[in-house]
Amino acid sequence: MARWQPGAAQRLVVAAVDLFTEQGYDATTVTQIAERAGVTKSTFFRHFSDKRELLVAGQETLSRLLAEGIAEAPADATPLRAVAAGLERASSAMGPANRELGPRLRAAVAASTELQERDALKSVGMAEAMTAALVARGIPETTAHLAAELGVLAFKRGYARWSEAGREEAGDLAPHTLTALDELRAASANLG
Known part of the structure; x- marks a missing residue:
């Protein structure tokens, strides 16, 4: 060994x-x-x-990358455009090993209440990092929190699609997370 x-x-x-x-x-x-x-x-x-x-291995790095991407977004970026910059930055750090681990990780989490709780805490940490980065840009806290939660949901949906895609169709993670964010933005327009 x-x-x-x-x-x-x-x-x-x-x-x-x-x-x-x-x-x-x-x-x-x-x-x-x-x-x-x-x-x-x-x-x-x-x-x-x-x-x-x-389960939360890499969470600090992921949260840091999300926050850095938001901080580096153009000054005139809307909250969701800043979140998109964060998603793009974090997604660029994900490679084939992350993609192949996704389905197995989801299965393990689905089978364990304790892991589901850990996964929820991971999502909270991501949302907190993005919210803080948005507030630092001058976004009101409620708006920042909502944009961050949409960012977490977009990351999860994009990652799920990416990890389930065949090797040839998967490509990079960023297009998957950005498409998911666009879909959520469009769906939110229907909330009334």
């Missing part, structure tokens, strides 16, 4: 999602995850405090 091989955190996430899907979240141990990833149990704990933390 190689102790200092690069990519341990990513391997741990993939191993955990596979095990959660195969045998369920509750039946999966940290030792099993570490063994499947080819690392020691102590290496697991260097990266994650417990197995629940595997």
